Amino acid sequence: MKFIKKYYFELLLILPLALYILGFTIFPILKTILLSFQDKDTGALGFSTYQYLFAKKDFNMAIFNTIAVTLVGLTFQLVVGLFIAMALKYDFKGKGLVRSLVLLPMGVPTLVSGVTLLYIFGTQGYLNELLYRLGIITKPIAWTSGGIKNIFVIAFADSWKVLPVVVLLLLAGLESIPNDVYEASAIDGASKTQTFFYVTLPLLKPSITMTMILRAVDSFRIFELPKILAGRVTPFLATYAYDEYSYNNLNASAAASTILLLIIIIFMVLYFRFVDRGEGVKGAK
Amino acid sequence: MQSKKIISKFFFYLGIILIVLFMTVPVYILFRVSFAVPEDVLTSHPKFLITRFEFKHWEQVFKSGNLWPPLYKSFIVATLTMILALIIAAPASYAISRFDRKIKYAIILTLFFTRMFPNVGIALPISVTFLKWNLMDTNLGLVMAHLIEQLPFIAWILVSTFETIPIDLEEAASIDGAGRIRTLLKIVLPVAAPGLAVAAMFTWLNSWNEFTYALYLSLTTKTLPLQIYYYVLRGGFFQQAAYSTILTIPVLIITFALQRYIRSDYLGGAIKG
Numbered sequence: 185m186k187f188i189k190k191y192y193f194e195l196l197l198i199l200p201l202a203l204y205i206l207g208f209t210i211f212p213i214l215k216t217i218l219l220s221f222q223d224k225d226t227g228a229l230g231f232s233t234y235q236y237l238f239a240k241k242d243f244n245m246a247i248f249n250t251i252a253v254t255l256v257g258l259t260f261q262l263v264v265g266l267f268i269a270m271a272l273k274y275d276f277k278g279k280g281l282v283r284s285l286v287l288l289p290m291g292v293p294t295l296v297s298g299v300t301l302l303y304i305f306g307t308q309g310y311l312n313e314l315l316y317r318l319g320i321i322t323k324p325i326a327w328t329s330g331g332i333k334n335i336f337v338i339a340f341a342d343s344w345k346v347l348p349v350v351v352l353l354l355l356a357g358l359e360s361i362p363n364d365v366y367e368a369s370a371i372d373g374a375s376k377t378q379t380f381f382y383v384t385l386p387l388l389k390p391s392i393t394m395t396m397i398l399r400a401v402d403s404f405r406i407f408e409l410p411k412i413l414a415g416r417v418t419p420f421l422a423t424y425a426y427d428e429y430s431y432n433n434l435n436a437s438a439a440a441s442t443i444l445l446l447i448i449i450i451f452m453v454l455y456f457r458f459v460d461r462g463e464g465v466k467g468a469k
Numbered sequence: 470m471q472s473k474k475i476i477s478k479f480f481f482y483l484g485i486i487l488i489v490l491f492m493t494v495p496v497y498i499l500f501r502v503s504f505a506v507p508e509d510v511l512t513s514h515p516k517f518l519i520t521r522f523e524f525k526h527w528e529q530v531f532k533s534g535n536l537w538p539p540l541y542k543s544f545i546v547a548t549l550t551m552i553l554a555l556i557i558a559a560p561a562s563y564a565i566s567r568f569d570r571k572i573k574y575a576i577i578l579t580l581f582f583t584r585m586f587p588n589v590g591i592a593l594p595i596s597v598t599f600l601k602w603n604l605m606d607t608n609l610g611l612v613m614a615h616l617i618e619q620l621p622f623i624a625w626i627l628v629s630t631f632e633t634i635p636i637d638l639e640e641a642a643s644i645d646g647a648g649r650i651r652t653l654l655k656i657v658l659p660v661a662a663p664g665l666a667v668a669a670m671f672t673w674l675n676s677w678n679e680f681t682y683a684l685y686l687s688l689t690t691k692t693l694p695l696q697i698y699y700y701v702l703r704g705g706f707f708q709q710a711a712y713s714t715i716l717t718i719p720v721l722i723i724t725f726a727l728q729r730y731i732r733s734d735y736l737g738g739a740i741k742g
Contacts, residue, residue, distance in 0.1 A: 193649050208617045216593055271488065282485055284728065290731075291720050291724035293717060295678065299499070301495060302701070303498050408681070422681075425587075425589040425593070
């Protein structure tokens with residue numbers, strides 16, 4: 185009661201936002217979870233929808249593809265992003281211009297980045313032409329025809345689009361490391377590689393955690409890029425859920441979404457349990 | 470020693486050039502295709518450099534009558550989403566920023582966790598409900614759906630904007646006899662205005678680009694992203710490029726104009742651009 189008295193004005197201001205999130209986010213999610221446990225025909229609670237899904241080859245492929253694209257994409261983004269962020273930490277001529285150009289993909293909508301990469305990875309696209317002119321291939325490669333190649337293409341497209349965000353997050357982390365630390369490690373005679381692995385990386389951990397979590401959540405939910413670049417040959421969980429919806433299998437769609445939510449939660453738990461151990465969040469905030 | 474330095478400098482700049490090429494070439498190719506002469510790009514050996522321009526696809530795009538309805542719809546939806554998001558989220562964010570640290574942290578974390586939910590999982594019951602409410606294909610329905618993603622996003626940004634406004638300012642106003650609503654409207658909001666404007670523009674962009682909810686909630690009408698997707702499915706090679714260019718231009722302009730505002734707390738709210 186004291187709380188309400190003290191904060192009545194604040195609570196009044198929050199109310200519309202809280203109601204909206206409750207009504208249009210929390211409630212729909214609960215409804216989806218409930219729907220996924222209902223039988224399509226009888227409406228009885230049970231696992232029949234899940235049995236139906238796990239018997240389907242496409243669905244199992246979707247789970248595999250979703251996890252694979254996240255692992256490949258995140259590794260690539262973290263390595264290349266760190267590399268670019270380290271380069272941008274140095275002072276050099278034209279740094280401002282380079283920084284602006286690195287941010288360029290940020291100004292390109294995700295959907296458009298998919299279309300653009302269609303021109304590059306298409307069978308008659310620019311990558312094949314480049315490889316052909318360099319004499320590496322003689323026949324064009326069908327990059328987007330499904331299978332493992334397609335996962336790499338989508339991971340690449342996703343990485344291109346989000347690299348600016350990754351670079352900015354890591355750069356902010358790098359710039360927050362005080363110079364004294366580097367001076368101290370130089371006085372102790374550490375080599376550049378040693379400094380990187382024993383000084384920079386551990387101090388960068390909060391930024392890396394932030395990046396990994398933001399990216400992993402978005403990457404598991406990947407939707408637009410596969411829709412453009414893969415069609416139905418390479419299903420992902422989100423696109424699979426949409427396909428079931430478009431066939432009017434609402435329960436199956438709900439179950440696919442629920443599995444996706446479960447994967448995201450499992451990832452978070454594992455990450456905080458084994459990689460971060462609770463240090464990162466405190467630092468990130 | 471001297472030559473070693475030059476070599477390492479050479480590799481450093483080579484790396485920089487590679488990075489820049491990697492980030493810019495795809496955008497170049499998009500613009501290139503949208504102005505290309507068909508024989509230059511629609512072959513098994515497309516040309517890299519622009520030697521000739523052709524505006525025929527652009528003329529077709531403007532004359533076909535397929536451009537204006539989706540452009541108009543995207544614009545209206547993005548603008549309404551922006552305005553409503555500000556009206557709902559700005560007062561709430563102010564209130565959140567004035568709570569105790571503990572409560573504030575809990576609320577911010579809750580906002581963050583709503584981002585974890587898969588949007589296909591939210592879009593499914595929303596579209597079932599909106600079908601019942603006759604909100605399919607309407608601008609209002611799409612605005613309501615876009616608010617689902619944009620409200621936590623804009624609130625996340627605005628909380629940190631309001632946090633920078635010193636509480637002394639309000640105390641001074643209350644000593645002068647201003648009520649809380651008056652203080653909020655006359656003192657806090659004007660000081661926060663630049664931050665509100667930046668957050669609003671990013672919200673506009675997110676809604677302008679949005680694809681998933683638009684796909685779930687549109688049966689006959691199209692937004693600009695849906696129009697692009699339609700041409701991808703149909704294989705309209707040049708239309709894809711032209712419509713994509715149209716969708717990109719405002720995003721590119723706003724992103725670069727607001728470049729210096731993109732700080733890491735904004736990225737926490739996850740600007741996708």
